Amino acid sequence: VPEAVAVEGEGFALTYGELEARSNRVARRLRALGVGVGSVVGVLLDRGPEFHAGLLGVWKAGAAFVPLDPAFPAGRLAGMLADAGAEVLLTQESYGDAVEGFAGRVVRVDGAGAAVVARESAEPLDIALDPEGLAYVIYTSGSTGRPKGVAVSHRGLANHLGWAARVLAGAGEGGGAVFSSVAFDLVVPNVWAPLLAGQRVVLLPQELDLSELGERLVAAGPFSFLKLTPGHLEVLSQQLSDEQARSLASVVVVAGEALHGSLAQRWVGLLGAGRLVNEYGPTEASVGTCVYPVPAGVGAGVVPIGAPLPGMVMRVLDEGMRVVPVGAVGELYVGGAGVARGYLGRGGLTAERFVPDPYGAAGSRLYRTGDVVRWLPSAVVEFL
Template sequence: VLVSHRGLANHVGWAVRELASCGDGGGAVFSSIAFDLVVPNVWAPLCAGQRVALFSQEAGLDELGGRLLEQGPFSFLKLTPGHLEVLSHQITSEQAAGLAGVVVVAGEALAGSLGARWAGWLGEGRLINEYGPTEASVGTTIHPVPADAEGVVPIGRPLPGMRVHVLDERMQPVPVGALGELYVGGVGVARGYVGRPELTAERFVPDPFGEAGSRLYRTGDVVRWSAAGAVEFLGRADD
């Protein structure tokens, strides 16, 4: 995926303002650097003049909790729901509360039961569910997770510089509560797939709601708007 510097700068800028500012302990990297989730973990702390703790992948996840506690507290941590589940069995609620200023979960759908547990441990506003395909420069939407979360946690509202649309098969907006496909617009939309012009034309389509020449990324994700104005993820169109 060919992502622009502008798109990455937009996302990292948000991460500096909203995540790295939650402390002075920096961030941590414990996933492959080929995983785009790592982008804010590396660049947001460095741009804020903070440290980045690098963990060897050879150690696996068995000692993740202990290693994070040893190196923390952090300004923020960004990890997957799988990581969060592992940590649930490795550290106490008191240790979790002091682990980072804010915890961002991304990469997979977040179950409400897991989100509620950690939101209760961390406190109000300190657990954020993030959604974003690589084709939209890492992050697209966020949703603060409440301590009474149920079902699947919503993916929320768009980040600064990003736009989302829930559209039907004719690319027309659907009403609140109706199922549609999620389309992403804004500065983070990638240029396309390197060496794959046909796939690029299929997934990156003209934006009928934006400026001339702008495009939307067709995610293939089935979603709906909630009455509260948040996007709810329901699955894949090709499932």
């Protein structure tokens, strides 16, 4: 349905047909600059009409992208681009100062640059992508040292998005919304799952004040799903009436931090059992590892993180990598299709954190999360 709305935001709406044409033109412009399979492209764009076309264009050119947050200092942006080996930067005129030191080619998708891109053909390219190939590089916050570039494959991304499209977008018809930094993988399902289900993605403005979040979401909703942090959920608790909260989305997914029972109790009371979902997953495991649809009567402590998503494996092991019994404390190791390729350019750290799975098929790997957990008798994992 090419005339259906794919992406909308403040002052714009793009149909699926328009998004297809724009992304093909971006891809052809990138190809003309030498971008291809194995290339990495930095993407520094507002959440506006060029955002999805830019990201899709990188993939259609055969490359991987590094999503950059315009709020980051120029030095950090330059460091990430250099570390990732980005040859080209896709950006807009307003971020000229932020990219002054970039040594590669710069493609601007607005102003005079828009005319250059528009001259490219809108016909699709025929570029074969390897499922094991690189889809994107997302940098960790660097709170424990130099930021690390996590290299995520198309297979890992597709595994998670397949679930998100079926279960999250499939819970309704209203699509989803993006209102958090695109430089963190929490927003990945918000960006892509609605499109995989033929729904719409609502992009809230880059400079949105959190005091407006509830009002903006209510005006744009109702949604099939919303994925946000417990902090966002707390904000919405203060901004929305019970009726507004109840009708905001068919499913509300909480991730990024521990979810406490007191906050969960309020939202389960509004939404009903199972419509609030607690999700856990390190960036190194392609967005999400496990989920826990929160039941009625959840306790006051930290809400469990649940059971593995399709294609994922959770192992609770001791210091000798032996399986610990139900109820015993151990470290969480994550395996399955979502395990990332590793840390870009950091072989030693990759070997330390991504290890062979002694209980899996030949060649399978586990990511050591460093998180302390235990299995509960109910076959879900409790985060300690």
